[in-house]
Amino acid sequence: xxxxxxxxxxxxxxxxxxxxxxxxxxxxxxLEKGPYxxxxxxxxxxxxxxxxxxxxxxxxxxxxxxxxxxxxxSTKRYVGSEYHWSFWNGSMVGGSxxxxxxxxxxxxxxxxxxxxxxGAIEGANVVDWPIDYKVLEPYYSKVETxxxxxxxxxxxxxxxxxxxxxxxxxxxxxxxxxxxxxxxxKDLNYSSIPxxxxxxxxxxxxxxxxxxxxxxxxxxCATGAKGSARAALLERSQAEIxxxxxxxxxxxxxxxxxxAHYYDRDKKAHTLKAKIFVLAAQAVESSRLLLNSKxxxxxxxxxxxxxxxxxxxxxxxxxxxxxxxVFEKLTQKQRQELMExxxxxxxxxxxxxxxxxxxxxxxxGTIDFLFEHANIIARATREFYNDKGELLWGEALQEKIxxxxxxxxxxxxxxxxxxxxxxxxxxxxDDAVKDKYGVPVGVINLYAHPHDVKVGEFxxxxxxxxxxxxxxxxxxxxxxxxxxxxxxxxxxxxGTDAKTSVLDVNCKAHELENLYVTDASFMPTGGxxxxxxxxxxxxxxxxxxxxxxxxSTKTS
Amino acid sequence: MFLTSKRLLLKYIVWLGISxxxxxPLHAEGLFWQTIALVQQDLFPDxxxxxxxxxxxxxxxxxRVMHERRVTxxxxxxxxxxxxxLNETAKEQYDKHYVVLSRSQRQKILHVISKERWGEQWITTxxxxxxxxxxxxxxxxxxxxxxxxxxxQHHSGLPRPKKMLV
Ligand SMILES: Cc1cc2nc3c(=O)[nH]c(=O)nc-3n(C[C@H](O)[C@H](O)[C@H](O)COP(=O)(O)OP(=O)(O)OC[C@H]3O[C@@H](n4cnc5c(N)ncnc54)[C@H](O)[C@@H]3O)c2cc1C
Ligand code: SF4
Numbered sequence: 001x002x003x004x005x006x007x008x009x010x011x012x013x014x015x016x017x018x019x020x021x022x023x024x025x026x027x028x029x030x031l032e033k034g035p036y037x038x039x040x041x042x043x044x045x046x047x048x049x050x051x052x053x054x055x056x057x058x059x060x061x062x063x064x065x066x067x068x069x070x071x072x073x074s075t076k077r078y079v080g081s082e083y084h085w086s087f088w089n090g091s092m093v094g095g096s097x098x099x100x101x102x103x104x105x106x107x108x109x110x111x112x113x114x115x116x117x118x119g120a121i122e123g124a125n126v127v128d129w130p131i132d133y134k135v136l137e138p139y140y141s142k143v144e145t146x147x148x149x150x151x152x153x154x155x156x157x158x159x160x161x162x163x164x165x166x167x168x169x170x171x172x173x174x175x176x177x178x179x180x181x182x183x184x185x186k187d188l189n190y191s192s193i194p195x196x197x198x199x200x201x202x203x204x205x206x207x208x209x210x211x212x213x214x215x216x217x218x219x220x221c222a223t224g225a226k227g228s229a230r231a232a233l234l235e236r237s238q239a240e241i242x243x244x245x246x247x248x249x250x251x252x253x254x255x256x257x258x259x260a261h262y263y264d265r266d267k268k269a270h271t272l273k274a275k276i277f278v279l280a281a282q283a284v285e286s287s288r289l290l291l292n293s294k295x296x297x298x299x300x301x302x303x304x305x306x307x308x309x310x311x312x313x314x315x316x317x318x319x320x321x322x323x324x325x326v327f328e329k330l331t332q333k334q335r336q337e338l339m340e341x342x343x344x345x346x347x348x349x350x351x352x353x354x355x356x357x358x359x360x361x362x363x364x365g366t367i368d369f370l371f372e373h374a375n376i377i378a379r380a381t382r383e384f385y386n387d388k389g390e391l392l393w394g395e396a397l398q399e400k401i402x403x404x405x406x407x408x409x410x411x412x413x414x415x416x417x418x419x420x421x422x423x424x425x426x427x428x429x430d431d432a433v434k435d436k437y438g439v440p441v442g443v444i445n446l447y448a449h450p451h452d453v454k455v456g457e458f459x460x461x462x463x464x465x466x467x468x469x470x471x472x473x474x475x476x477x478x479x480x481x482x483x484x485x486x487x488x489x490x491x492x493x494x495g496t497d498a499k500t501s502v503l504d505v506n507c508k509a510h511e512l513e514n515l516y517v518t519d520a521s522f523m524p525t526g527g528x529x530x531x532x533x534x535x536x537x538x539x540x541x542x543x544x545x546x547x548x549x550x551x552s553t554k555t556s
Numbered sequence: 557m558f559l560t561s562k563r564l565l566l567k568y569i570v571w572l573g574i575s576x577x578x579x580x581p582l583h584a585e586g587l588f589w590q591t592i593a594l595v596q597q598d599l600f601p602d603x604x605x606x607x608x609x610x611x612x613x614x615x616x617x618x619x620r621v622m623h624e625r626r627v628t629x630x631x632x633x634x635x636x637x638x639x640x641x642l643n644e645t646a647k648e649q650y651d652k653h654y655v656v657l658s659r660s661q662r663q664k665i666l667h668v669i670s671k672e673r674w675g676e677q678w679i680t681t682x683x684x685x686x687x688x689x690x691x692x693x694x695x696x697x698x699x700x701x702x703x704x705x706x707x708x709q710h711h712s713g714l715p716r717p718k719k720m721l722v
Contacts, residue, residue: 043721044712044713044715044716045717046692047688047692047693047696047722052624052627052722054721084628211714214713215713219713374713376708376710377692380687380708381683381684381687384680384683391670393600394598394600394601395601397599397600397683398600398601402708405708406708406709
C-alpha cells in the first residue's frame with residue numbers, strides 16, 4: 001500500500017499534518033512508537049504517572065547519552081540509565097502534548113529577527129528566522145480555534161499583534177489569589193497577564209470542558225479539555241494511526257525517501273511506503289533517526305550531506321522559584337481562597353521580554369506563575385529536611401509535614417528565556433550504547449551559554465519582587481544551565497541557505513524532495529516562551545504547503 | 557577497619573549499578589523484613605493524630621515495590637544492602653543486631669548512619685516509600701480508608717485509578 005503521507009511521531013508537530021491532510025481526503029498514516037491511551041485510560045494516579053514515569057520508556061530499555069561540556073572545556077559523559085537522567089517526555093499517541101500544562105504563549109515579532117535586533121553574541125549562533133511573525137500569525141490564530149486556546153487579551157508593553165480582538169474561549173476559572181498577584185503587580189507597576197491556556201473552559205469542539213481536576217501538568221486529560229494533539233486533532237482526523245511503531249530507519253535514494261522501517265511491540269520489523277514523509281519525533285529523536293538512516297547516498301545520515309543535522313540544539317533557558325503563603329499572615333477568608341483546590345493560577349509577566357541595562361539592549365523573557373503541583377507524595381517528600389539542611393524523621397518530620405501541607409501553600413514561578421544556540425550543543429548518535437531494538441541511542445551534547453544564566457537571574461529577581469510584595473515567605477529560586485527535557489528544539493534548522501540549515505523555508509529537507517520535519521527541530525532560536533503554540537502553528541503552516549503540493553500533483 | 561572498608565567497597569559497587577543481591581535463605585528474608593518494619597516504625601512512629609504504619613500498610617507496600625518492574629534493580633539492591641550496612645553499624649556500635657536494640661540505641665544508629673552518604677540516602681528512600689504508602693491511591697494497597705489524605709486534608713484528583721498501573 002502506498003500512502004500519500006507518512007507522519008512519524010504523533011505529537012504537536014505531527015498531528016496538524018495528519019489532521020489537515022487526512023481530512024482533505026489524502027491517505028495519511030501516523031507511526032507512533034508509544035501506545036494509544038484514550039481519555040478513559042487517564043487517571044490522576046500519582047504513583048504510576050509521576051513516581052514511576054508510566055508514559056516514558058524505562059531507561060534500561062531506551063535512553064540517551066549526555067556529554068556535558070564543562071567550564072574548562074572538558075566533557076563529562078553520562079549514560080542516561082546509570083545516572084537516571086531522562087530526556088523522554090511522553091511516548092504515546094499525541095506525544096507529550098497529552099501531559100503539558102498548556103501554558104500557551106506566542107513568539108513576539110522580534111523573536112523572528114533576534115540577530116538583527118540584538119546583534120551577534122560571542123560564541124552563539126544566533127540567526128534571524130527566514131519568515132517573520134506576520135507569516136505565522138494566521139496559524140497562531142488557527143491554533144486558538146482548532147486546538148482551543150482560552151484567555152483574555154490585555155494590553156502590555158510586549159503584547160504581540162493579533163488578527164482577532166479576543167480569544168475564542170474565555171479564560172478558565174481562576175483562584176482568588178490571582179487578585180493578590182494583580183494588586184502586587186499594580187503596586188509595582190508591572191503588567192499582570194492572564195496566561196492563555198490550551199484548555200477549553202466549557203464543552204466545545206466536540207470535547208468536554210475542563211473539570212478542574214487539580215492534576216493537569218504531567219497527567220493525561222480525562223475530559224478532552226486539554227488541547228493535546230490526540231484530543232484536538234488525531235481523534236478528529238481520518239488518519240490511520242499505528243501505535244507501538246518505532247521507526248528506526250528511513251530508506252532513500254539520492255533524492256527521495258522511499259520507505260520507513262519500523263519495529264512493532266514484538267520487535268518485528270515492517271516497512272511502509274509513502275509519497276511524502278513528515279518527521280516529528282521531537283527534536284532529539286528526529287535528528288537521531290536522520291543520523292541513524294545512513295546510506296550510500298547519505299553516508300553521514302539522511303539529509304546530512306551538508307553536516308547540519310543535529311546542530312544548534314536548544315532548550316528553554318531559565319529556571320524556577322517559589323514562595324510560601326502561610327496562614328499566620330492571612331485572614332480566614334484569604335486562607336480559604338488560598339487552599340481552594342482545582343482553580344488555576346494563570347498569571348505571567350513579560351514586562352522584561354526586552355530590557356536595557358547599562359546602555360545595552362538585552363533579550364529577556366517570560367515568567368509564568370502557578371501553584372505548586374498538587375502531587376501530594378512529592379509535596380510531602382519535599383519536607384524531609386529542616387531549615388538547617390538536616391534530615392528529619394519521627395515526630396519532628398510528622399509535625400513539619402502536617403503543618404506545611406495544611407496551613408500554607410506554595411506559589412511557584414518558571415522563567416523562560418532564550419537558550420542561545422552554540423556549536424557545543426547538538427545531537428548525535430552513540431557508537432557504543434544501543435536501545436532495546438539494537439539501534440544506536442541519541443547523544444545530547446550539552447552546553448549552555450553563560451549569557452542565558454545572566455538573563456535568567458535578572459528575570460528571577462523580578463519574580464521575587466512580586467512574591468515579596470504579595471507577602472510570601474521562604475522565597476527561593478534556582479536559575480541554572482540545566483536543560484528542561486520537555487522544552488527542546490533545534491537540530492534541523494530551517495533557513496534559505498543549505499550550507500547552514502537542514503530545512504528550507506517550508507520545512508522540507510534541502511537535500512530531499514519528499515522529506516519534511518515539523519516538530520520544534522526547525523527552530524533556529526526558541527523565543528523566550530514554551531514552544532508548543534509555535535510548534536502547532538508552524539505545523540499547520542507546513543500542512544497548507546503540503547496540501548497545495550498534493551492537490552497539484554493530483555490535478556496534474 | 558576491615559568492616560568499614562568492606563562496606564565502602566560494597567557501596568561503591570552498588571553505586572556503579574552492579575547488582576549484588578543474592579537469593580537469601582528464608583530465615584534471612586524474614587529477618588530482613590523484620591528489620592525494615594522496625595526501621596519504618598523508628599522513622600515514622602505511631603502517634604495519636606498521625607496515620608499509623610499498620611493503617612498505611614507500609615511494610616507490605618514496600619514488599620510489593622520490590623517486585624515492581626518500573627523500580628530499578630539498583631534501587632531494590634540498595635534497599636537490601638542498606639539493611640545489611642545498618643546491621644553492620646549496629647554490630648560495630650553495640651555488637652548486636654538492630655532488631656534487638658533498645659529504642660534509644662536504634663535512634664543512635666539511625667543518627668550515625670544519617671551522617672554517611674549511603675545512610676542518608678537509605679533513610680530518605682525508606683521515608684519516601686512510607687510517604688507513598690501513606691498517600692497513594694488505596695488501589696496500591698496503602699492509605700487504607702484514605703487515612704493519609706484525610707490527615708493532610710488532601711483532595712485526590714479525579715478520575716481516580718481503578719487498578720494498579722505499575
Ligand atoms: C509535563 C509537561 C508539561 C508541559 N507543559 C507545557 C506548557 O505548559 N506549555 C507548552 O508550550 N509546552 C509544554 N510542554 C511541552 C510540550 O508538550 C512539547 O513542546 C510538545 O508536545 C512537543 O511536540 P512534539 O511534536 O515536538 O513532540 P511530542 O509531543 O513529544 O511528540 C513526539 C512523538 O514522537 C514519538 N516518537 C519519537 N521517536 C519516534 C520514532 N522513532 N518512531 C515513532 N515515533 C516516535 C514519541 O513517542 C512522541 O509521541 C510540556 C511538556 C511536558 C512533558
Ligand atoms: S480536566 Fe482541566 S485540569 Fe484536568 S487535565 Fe483536563 S484540562 Fe487539565
